[in-house]
Amino acid sequence: MRKLMILLALSTALSACSSSQLGGTDSVSDIKVVASDILPEPTRLDLFEQNRPYLIGPFDKLTIDVFGIEELSKQEVQTDAGGRISFPLAGIIEAAGKTPGELEEEIEGRLRGQYVRDPQVTVNLKETVSQVITIDGQVREPGLYPVIGKMTLMRAVAVAKGTAEFAKLDDVVIFRTVNGQKMAALYNLKSIRRGIYNDPEVFANDVVVVGDSQARRLFKDVLQAAPALLTPLIYILQTN
Incomplete structure (x- = not known):
């Protein structure tokens, strides 16, 4: 009964902020609270976002070419577990x-001056095992990871x-x-640290926003209600 009352209060609060902006781009026309405490996993198609810049990660295979230098051309390298490579x-x-x-830059x-006068390097992705998430808000180093x-x-x-x-x-x-x-x-990081509920898994293309930010303000009425x-x-976000 208590959970039902909370959901009703949240639904009212969410409808009041339906004209807010999500990340400054999408206009949210309807927000619905889901009767679950688990965020569903993305599908295979959801994991591939074409508009995201690719970031090199551990165990990725790369092809590196230095124009005009045969010994440094068509070099195939693989990053190690820490994301490092070794190049001649x-x-x-x-x-x-x-x-x-x-990486080209x-x-x-490193080659310019001492080894090559004006190096022109090309790096191509041959095989990848990693994708990225966005971490924003009140963290020390926001960005894509x-x-x-x-x-x-x-x-x-x-x-x-x-x-x-x-940070909140x-x-x-x-x-x-x-x-x-x-x-x-x-989520509440304090509750996770105390073991009140499990640390949720995050997936490629997720956006994590910590504390106060433009995106999080969409839920300010929710936080006041409960x-x-x-x-x-x-939540399910219906966008125009």
Whole structure:
């Protein structure tokens, strides 16, 4: 009965903020609370987002060419578990988290002058095992990060160097597309740390927003309506 009353209160609060902006782009016309405390996993099609820049991750296979230098052309390399590669004359390079273009610039910088007058490097992705998530809000280093193996919300925050000093740990939102439907879930990092509920898994193309941000303000009325919730809240976002 208590959960039903909370859901009714949340539905009222959510309808009041239906004209808010999600991430400054999508206009939300209808928000529905789901009677579940588990955010569904994305489908295989949901995991492949064509508009996201690709970030190199551990165990990716790359082809690297240095124009005009046969010994440095068509070099096939694979990043190690830490996302590093070894390239002739350039040494060990931290490739994880870089785009292919950024890695090209890194190699050119190491070769320029001492070994090659004006190096022109091309990096192509041959095979990948990693995809990316977005971590935003009150973390020390917001940005795009590779998803390697099974990653949870707590691990994702740790990858972004942890939360900021005054971050709102009880206001953490995961945005996800499930079978083409945009969804969101509200979590409390304090509750996860205390073992009140499980640390949820995050997937490629998820957007994690920690604490106060433009995207999280969509749910400010929810937090006011039920500030003491001890389970995650799952929403379906209907967009125009």
